Amino acid sequence: MLAACQAAPLATATPSPSASATPKPSASATPAAAYPLTVTDDAGRAVTIAAEPTKIVSLAPSNTEVVCALDACDRLVGVTDFDDYPPQVKDVPKVVVQAVPDVEKIVAAEPSLVLAAGNQQTPQAVLDRLESLGIPLLVLYPQTLDGVYADIELVGRAIGVSERAATLTGEMRQRADAVAQAVAGAARPRVFYEVSVYQGVIYGAGTDSFLASMIELAGGEPVTGDATGVIQLENLVSADPQLILLGDAAYDASITAKSVAARPGWDGIAAVKDAAVKPMPDDLIITRPGPRIVDGLEALARAIHPESFE
Amino acid sequence: MRAAAVPAPRSLVGGPTLTRSAVVLGSGLVLLLGVLVLAVALGSVGIGIDDTARILAHRLLGIPMARTWSPGAETIIFDLRLPRVLSAMLVGAGLASAGTVFQALLRNPMADPYLIGTAAGASLGAIVGIVAPILVPALVLGAGTAWLGIGLVQVLAFAGGLLTVLVVYSIARSGGGVHVVTLLLTGYAISSILAAAVALLMFVSGRALGAVFAWLMGSLAAASWPSLAFATPLVAIALTLLVLRWRRLNLLLLGDTAAAHLGVDVEREKLVLTGLATLATSAVVAVSGTIGFVGLVVPHVLRLAIGPDHRLLLPASALFGASLLAFADLGARLAGGIPVGIVTALIGAPFFLWLLRRARVAPAA
Amino acid sequence: MTLLRVADLHFAYGRRPVLRGVSLAVERGELVALLGTNGSGKTTLLRLVAGTLRPSGGSVFVEGRPVGEWSRPELARRVAVLPQQLELPPGFRVGEVVEMGRAPHARRLFGRTEDDERAVERALRDADALELAQRPVDKLSGGERQRVLVAMALAQEPQLLLLDEPTLHLDVAHQLALLSTIDRLRRSRELTVVAVLHDLGMAAAFAPRVAVLHDGAVVAQGPPSEILSVQLVRRVFGVRADQARTADGGRHLVLRPG
Numbered sequence: 001m002l003a004a005c006q007a008a009p010l011a012t013a014t015p016s017p018s019a020s021a022t023p024k025p026s027a028s029a030t031p032a033a034a035y036p037l038t039v040t041d042d043a044g045r046a047v048t049i050a051a052e053p054t055k056i057v058s059l060a061p062s063n064t065e066v067v068c069a070l071d072a073c074d075r076l077v078g079v080t081d082f083d084d085y086p087p088q089v090k091d092v093p094k095v096v097v098q099a100v101p102d103v104e105k106i107v108a109a110e111p112s113l114v115l116a117a118g119n120q121q122t123p124q125a126v127l128d129r130l131e132s133l134g135i136p137l138l139v140l141y142p143q144t145l146d147g148v149y150a151d152i153e154l155v156g157r158a159i160g161v162s163e164r165a166a167t168l169t170g171e172m173r174q175r176a177d178a179v180a181q182a183v184a185g186a187a188r189p190r191v192f193y194e195v196s197v198y199q200g201v202i203y204g205a206g207t208d209s210f211l212a213s214m215i216e217l218a219g220g221e222p223v224t225g226d227a228t229g230v231i232q233l234e235n236l237v238s239a240d241p242q243l244i245l246l247g248d249a250a251y252d253a254s255i256t257a258k259s260v261a262a263r264p265g266w267d268g269i270a271a272v273k274d275a276a277v278k279p280m281p282d283d284l285i286i287t288r289p290g291p292r293i294v295d296g297l298e299a300l301a302r303a304i305h306p307e308s309f310e
Numbered sequence: 311m312r313a314a315a316v317p318a319p320r321s322l323v324g325g326p327t328l329t330r331s332a333v334v335l336g337s338g339l340v341l342l343l344g345v346l347v348l349a350v351a352l353g354s355v356g357i358g359i360d361d362t363a364r365i366l367a368h369r370l371l372g373i374p375m376a377r378t379w380s381p382g383a384e385t386i387i388f389d390l391r392l393p394r395v396l397s398a399m400l401v402g403a404g405l406a407s408a409g410t411v412f413q414a415l416l417r418n419p420m421a422d423p424y425l426i427g428t429a430a431g432a433s434l435g436a437i438v439g440i441v442a443p444i445l446v447p448a449l450v451l452g453a454g455t456a457w458l459g460i461g462l463v464q465v466l467a468f469a470g471g472l473l474t475v476l477v478v479y480s481i482a483r484s485g486g487g488v489h490v491v492t493l494l495l496t497g498y499a500i501s502s503i504l505a506a507a508v509a510l511l512m513f514v515s516g517r518a519l520g521a522v523f524a525w526l527m528g529s530l531a532a533a534s535w536p537s538l539a540f541a542t543p544l545v546a547i548a549l550t551l552l553v554l555r556w557r558r559l560n561l562l563l564l565g566d567t568a569a570a571h572l573g574v575d576v577e578r579e580k581l582v583l584t585g586l587a588t589l590a591t592s593a594v595v596a597v598s599g600t601i602g603f604v605g606l607v608v609p610h611v612l613r614l615a616i617g618p619d620h621r622l623l624l625p626a627s628a629l630f631g632a633s634l635l636a637f638a639d640l641g642a643r644l645a646g647g648i649p650v651g652i653v654t655a656l657i658g659a660p661f662f663l664w665l666l667r668r669a670r671v672a673p674a675a
Numbered sequence: 676m677t678l679l680r681v682a683d684l685h686f687a688y689g690r691r692p693v694l695r696g697v698s699l700a701v702e703r704g705e706l707v708a709l710l711g712t713n714g715s716g717k718t719t720l721l722r723l724v725a726g727t728l729r730p731s732g733g734s735v736f737v738e739g740r741p742v743g744e745w746s747r748p749e750l751a752r753r754v755a756v757l758p759q760q761l762e763l764p765p766g767f768r769v770g771e772v773v774e775m776g777r778a779p780h781a782r783r784l785f786g787r788t789e790d791d792e793r794a795v796e797r798a799l800r801d802a803d804a805l806e807l808a809q810r811p812v813d814k815l816s817g818g819e820r821q822r823v824l825v826a827m828a829l830a831q832e833p834q835l836l837l838l839d840e841p842t843l844h845l846d847v848a849h850q851l852a853l854l855s856t857i858d859r860l861r862r863s864r865e866l867t868v869v870a871v872l873h874d875l876g877m878a879a880a881f882a883p884r885v886a887v888l889h890d891g892a893v894v895a896q897g898p899p900s901e902i903l904s905v906q907l908v909r910r911v912f913g914v915r916a917d918q919a920r921t922a923d924g925g926r927h928l929v930l931r932p933g
Contacts, residue, residue, distance in 0.1 A: 228516035563764035573751030573779035618766035
């Protein structure tokens with residue numbers, strides 16, 4: 001949900017960061033990375049890592065999942081209190097509480113690498129502070145599925161497990177290709193993915209956002225709001241989505257197809273008239289740009305094109 | 311001619327005696343040092359008081375000693391807590407002394423350092439600094455690069471505060487004089503305009519809303535050695551010059567006309583005092599965002615406790631304001647890193663209410 | 676020697692002229708009462724002498740030098756003003772506010788000199804306020820407050836004391852006491868006093884010389900017994916009066932209602 005809300009100011013400023021992050025897709029040929037090594041992160045920062053990081057702090061659940069998927073879960077010395085996957089990370093000390101990173105705790109963990117999140121999810125002040133203390137820091141902010149692959153490979157390279165990373169992204173690419181094949185040729189419905197509706201302010205996928213790109217890959221035409229994902233009701237009605245997916249229903253049981261139909265002004269939307277409003281219990285993996293993102297893509301494709309997966 | 315022709319005792323003239331001043335300022339200094347030790351020793355990561363003391367002795371006094379502590383502990387004490395605690399003290403001192411000056415200048419005990427536009431101007435500047443890189447991605451690199459060790463946000467906040475007061479003052483000025491009520495109303499009007507701009511920017515700030523909010527509530531989370539180095543000389547200069555003007559501040563309490571009869575160039579003095587107090591306020595607001603109540607409550611309480619003579623009141627405000635904010639920030643850190651402005655409001659406002667009630671009950675208040 | 680000389684003084688608030696060519700000379704040690712109706716320009720004249728207003732024409736000389744050429748502290752060492760009323764800032768003691776009168780003489784950054792202490796003590800004693808020194812200023816009666824203001828002005832050790840209707844808020848007994856004090860000080864300290872007074876009787880009793888302002892100009896000046904005639908009172912104040920003879924052979928005016 002977090003990464004999906006907004007377009008990509010950071011990446012726009014540093015065009016194609018992922019390209020420089022993965023200079024050698026065939027890195028699997030070299031068994032051990034040569035430290036010190038310098039990598040470029042998603043904020044375009046060149047970061048030099050002196051030795052293989054043994055203590056890693058992750059400031060976002062997606063980053064945690066990447067580290068664990070690379071079999072380096074035991075190197076984590078700090079995570080967020082949102083972290084829930086894989087289950088063993090619940091025992092790792094929490095250095096981000098209620099979305100506020102505690103710099104003291106991060107420093108006390110004496111990390112050899114910090115994996116931060118982009119787009120202010122890790123506040124700029126915290127990035128500046130860690131940087132000024134000389135702690136190696138990678139900002140991960142994938143904008144697309146390809147960006148997720150690139151970030152997995154970036155982290156793999158940084159922590160000396162390039163091979164494992166290449167294997168993982170290879171598997172992910174295969175499954176994503178399978179989804180693409182399954183939905184190829186099918187009609188592409190206009191899909192509105194509801195992130196939240198609060199006090200009449202409607203949040204969906206932002207223009208050019210990660211979520212929008214996921215909907216496209218899953219065989220839908222995303223109905224998007226502005227850069228921050230906000231969409232005016234009248235724009236939503238005039239875009240007339242044929243399918244509404246309720247991401248927020250995963251967290252709030254009171255949000256159902258019925259409650260959506262009862263919202264003033266929504267009853268004119270095609271999806272509401274045709275009863276094509278579905279809760280998305282898998283919201284977390286759809287919007288969390290980690291290694292499980294392909295699971296999310298599959299779930300999204302199944303919701304948009306159930307006929308293709310029968 | 312009824313009075314006996316005995317030589318008058320020294321106390322006849324009045325004013326704070328040397329002993330009294332020494333007691334007040336001495337106890338303020340002791341309190342400040344106590345808070346400093348406490349606030350540096352406590353935090354979300356437990357570091358023993360013995361290690362804290364050793365790290366400080368080693369880094370500040372250069373005493374060589376065996377390292378019984380981890381490098382992480384040293385970073386926490388010396389690069390995180392110490393600059394933060396010192397920044398809290400600087401901000402507290404700046405706000406409390408500026409509040410004292412504005413209360414005298416506007417002859418209004420409800421005045422605070424933000425009243426004539428500093429807060430609104432600094433807020434707009436800071437929020438432009440926070441939000442602009444998001445709206446105009448080309449600015450991202452500029453925002454990241456520090457300028458003289460401080461960021462775009464600090465520079466814009468400082469400039470915004472100073473500029474706004476300059477505008478307010480020149481609008482309020484008419485016929486060579488500035489009337490207190492006009493100044494207050496002009497400040498209110500300009501602040502309202504700027505507040506609308508702030509609200510607009512907040513609405514479009516998206517993901518940066520958290521940062522904007524933290525700034526508006528006031529937080530010392532971003533305090534660092536460079537920001538401290540930027541603000542300290544400004545506050546020190548302003549404070550020194552203000553304390554040296556204690557006599558004129560006292561005279562202005564008599565009103566513009568009476569002060570003029572006693573030799574004060576009133577309009578010039580008002581301009582100088584406003585300028586110095588705004589300089590201190592803008593410098594500290596750039597470090598911490600807008601922290602409320604310190605600049606209002608500290609001078610008010612101290613005036614009741616030690617009297618209105620600025621010779622003692624002004625330095626005492628700086629000392630006790632410093633302790634208060636460092637203490638409040640300790641609370642904010644221990645409460646999970648909430649903005650310190652929430653703590654000062656939570657403590658300050660009820661205390662202020664109690665004080666108002668007490669003052670009403672007290673005879674001849 | 677002429678301490679205060681007002682020469683062809685003009686002043687206007689915006690377009691409304693208040694003073695149109697006032698001339699007046701006051702010798703050292705004199706007590707001159709300024710009389711006139713409300714709006715005749717008496718208070719404006721005082722403000723021009725005190726330097727808080729700037730003339731639109733003509734000049735005011737204090738010790739032979741134009742008021743505008745003295746710096747504020749220089750002027751405050753020579754001219755003190757006793758206002759009608761002054762709200763004293765709460766929290767101070769009487770001794771402390773009287774010491775504020777020493778501000779134009781201040782030589783120490785934070786403390787006071789022995790001269791300052793002597794001057795404050797003498798001012799308190801001369802103003803009959805010595806026993807008030809330790810009292811908080813917010814716990815004074817009207818008469819006491821007026822004595823404190825006198826002490827404050829005396830602490831300035833001025834050559835010239837300006838009184839702006841100082842008796843306005845006092846009862847008759849206190850009015851008499853205040854003016855007696857002022858008159859006594861004029862002699863003992865060789866003070867020069869210019870007082871705006873409302874009460875013609877008080878003016879006649881205390882001022883050896885009065886100047887009557889009417890329509891922004893001095894229409895008469897001289898000893899009150901010669902100046903305050905039935906005709907002048909009628910012309911300037913628009914009231915009718917009778918000349919009466921006192922028991923000791925003096926003359927005074929008795930106002931007639933209607």
